[in-house]
Structure formats: C-alpha cells, structure tokens
Amino acid sequence: MKTKTLIGKTAIGLAIGLTLIAVPDIAQAQDLTPVNNFATTIRDFMTGAFARIAGAIAIAFIGYRWFSGRMELRRALTIAAGIVLVLGAVSVVDFVDQGIN
Numbered sequence: 001m002k003t004k005t006l007i008g009k010t011a012i013g014l015a016i017g018l019t020l021i022a023v024p025d026i027a028q029a030q031d032l033t034p035v036n037n038f039a040t041t042i043r044d045f046m047t048g049a050f051a052r053i054a055g056a057i058a059i060a061f062i063g064y065r066w067f068s069g070r071m072e073l074r075r076a077l078t079i080a081a082g083i084v085l086v087l088g089a090v091s092v093v094d095f096v097d098q099g100i101n
Contacts, residue, residue, distance in 0.1 A: 043090065047089070047090050051086070052087065055086075055087055058079070058083060059080060059083065062080060063076075
C-alpha cells in the first residue's frame with residue numbers, strides 16, 4: 001500500500017517538474033503591478049496620517065490606564081514598542097537598504 005502511494009507522489013512530482021522545465025515563461029510572464037499597488041496602499045495606510053493619529057490615541061489610552069493602575073508597566077511598554085515598530089518599519093527598511101547598497 002505504501003509503495004503505491006510513493007509511486008503516485010513521485011509521478012505527480014515528476015509531472016510538475018517536467019511542466020516547469022518545459023514552460024519556464026510561466027513564472028516570467030506574471031505582471032505583479034496589482035500586488036505591488038496593494039502592498040504600497042497598505043504601507044501608506046500603516047505609516048500615514050491615520051496610523052499616526054491612531055498611534056497617538058493608543059499611547060494616550062495606555063498612559064491613562066497605566067497611571068490609573070489598570071495596566072501593568074510591562075504590558076504598556078510592549079504595546080508602545082509595537083506601535084513604534086509599525087510606524088517606524090519603513091524607516092528601518094530604508095536604513096538597511098542604504099547600508100546594503
């Protein structure tokens with residue numbers, strides 16, 4: 001029973017491999033402009049004015065909860081660090097990209 005399964009999987013893998021070898025233009029012919037546009041839109045949303053305002057409101061809310069004793073400092077710092085990472089992600093990527101080039 002296991003031999004039939006192994007032969008079937010091998011045949012499927014071989015068929016896929018031969019298809020990819022025979023038609024290499026499949027991967028090269030893809031137009032990824034819509035994907036790039038979507039990713040750019042998400043990046044702009046996460047680093048734009050709305051994200052900065054939402055981050056400021058979240059920091060104010062966290063500060064209020066911490067000062068009133070409803071949140072421990074460790075959790076407040078974790079949330080604040082997450083906000084900083086999200087808003088600063090583009091700057092970090094640009095810095096690393098400049099270092100590589």
